[in-house]
Amino acid sequence: MKLLFASVLICLASCQNLSKNKNSTVDSKVTAKLSSFDLNKEIKNCEAQLNQAVPKLTDLSKHPRLIETNETEWKEISNGRLVWTSGFYPGILWYMYDLTKEEKWKAEAIKRTEVFEDFKTINEHHDIGFMMFPAYGNGYIFGDKKEYKDILLTSAESLASRFNPKVGTIRSWSNKMHPRWQQHITIIDNMLNLELLFWAAKNGGSKEFYDIAVKHAETTMENHFRPDYTSWHVIEYDSITGKVLNRHTKQGYADDSRWSRGQAWGIYGYTMVYRETGDKKFLEFAEKLTDKYLELLPEDYIPHWDFDVPNLENEERDASAAAIVASCLLELSTLVEDKMNQERYYNAAMRMMESLSSEQYSGVGKTDSFLVHSTGAKSLGHEIDVALIYADYYYIEALDRLQKMAHSK
Structure with a gap:
């Protein structure tokens, strides 16, 4: 409960501070819908999903890659060099071991x-x-x-x-x-x-x-x-x-279209490079990439697989891009110096996490994955509206970062 209360207090404090600032550039789509996020519940949900999936994943020569549309179990592929x-x-x-300190997860992680x-x-x-x-x-x-x-x-x-x-x-x-x-x-x-x-x-x-x-x-x-x-x-x-x-492009809609996961990789990459170098040019660039990405998002903050695909509203979403950016923005919120941007990036991350944990995008009760509705390579004709292993990875990384942030508070 302490983690939940800490997370709620962070959210509420951020929203209250921002609402007092008339000059705030925070997107109203974030502050209007930001509410409590039950971190403990989401960690337990992920652990339950792993408890459900791990006994089925026994072939060490393979790894889970995706869960096809309307399927419930991971499709495994060989651990090839490519x-x-x-x-x-x-x-x-x-990450589950780090979140829970349960030795069984460490043992399973070592084995895999x-x-x-x-x-x-x-x-x-x-x-x-x-x-x-x-x-x-x-x-x-x-x-x-x-x-x-x-x-x-x-x-x-x-x-x-x-x-x-x-x-x-x-x-x-x-x-x-x-x-x-x-x-x-x-x-x-x-x-x-x-x-x-x-x-x-x-x-x-x-x-x-x-x-x-x-x-x-x-x-x-x-x-x-x-x-x-x-x-x-x-x-x-x-x-x-x-x-x-x-x-x-290889995975986007067209050579000159804006592939959403590509933008996510850029945001995450330059945030990490700033963390490692301390060079402000990388931080400023990460912020510019982030601000553009946030500008392009739909109401629920889960992007379509490409921002420029025709008939956008009818196209598939990419929860993997959202998970990558959510995890990254939690870190970015701790790296920027301006308090308004700290709050803005944190709140945007929490808006993404709320959507990802919602009935719409959660795999709980539907599949063995944490998340559903990712799109890997629609332009190539595969991994369309599926669960993807890297979507789950960045989602649990975000949970781990949130737990550390809650403890630091």
């Missing part, structure tokens, strides 16, 4: 993490960050598994090997996998992988890891965003000159 989503399930288990050790040498793509940090990084941080350090450092070295200094970014995909592009490809998702490099640079790895991460963030900031601070998905660079050749 499968970017494999680290999210063990990451979820580590340590099957990936051989992935530390992946250099075929950039997703080693997504694959290794939620699993081994969270295990090191929450589970005090100090033996994971060398695995993470090797993983960071593998990721850094894809950096092209002539371009200034880490190469995301191979051209063989994505023949539409012939040279150096970087996608906005790659911003999330930088956290592995920053962690490694602080924990015994090469200082070059830090420099690569900063340069990638700077180059991406320069080339990956439109004047209105929305993101393209895919940038193709000339491998020799570093010149931008094409700005395209």
Whole structure:
């Protein structure tokens, strides 16, 4: 109950303070509908969902990826070197351990993490960050598994090997996998992988890891965003000159449309880069990306899968994008100095969390997942209106951040 009361008090204090400020730029869609969020209840709901799902997920050679529309159980896929989503399930288990301190979750997390050790040498793509940090990084941080350090450092070295200094970014995909592009490809998702490099640079790895991460963030900031601070998905660079050749999409509606999860990756990425560097230019950029994203949201703060798709109101939502941004804005609210923006970003995050935990988007009583109504790649014809493992990951990360914020209060 203490966590619930703390969260309610934070919400109420924020709303009261903002309502007194006539010059507040807080979106009325947030303050008008913000109410209490039962953190304890949501943690227990997630634990109940895991208690329901974990006994069914016994094949260590596979991991849960999605729950198809109108299905109730996770579809598992093989833990291949090219499968970017494999680290999210063990990451979820580590967060549940951190939230509850129940040893059974630690044991399950260790079991599901340590099957990936051989992935530390992946250099075929950039997703080693997504694959290794939620699993081994969270295990090191929450589970005090100090033996994971060398695995993470090797993983960071593998990721850094894809950096092209002539371009200034880490190469995301191979051209063989994505023949539409012939040279150096970087996608906005790659911003999330930088956290592995920053962690490694602080924990015994090469200082070059830090420099690569900063340069990638700077180059991406320069080339990956439109004047209105929305993101393209895919940038193709000339491998020799570093010149931008094409700005395209893979998962958005069209090359020049605004893919909502791409914007989410950018917001999260630049918030994290500011946390790691302290460089205000990254904080200011994260705020600009956030403000544009909030401007584009529908009433319930869960975006459609692309902001520019025709017949927008009839298109599927993407709860995964909402979970990513909700988690990120909780952190961003603690990093900005202006009190009005602290409250504005916190309240926006809570509005997203309320929607995600509502009957509309919660998986409780419907599936084995925390959330439903995510869209992975409608433009490619799959993962349309489904549950996605990374939506659950960022949702439970948000719960973990809220618990820490409540305790700090």
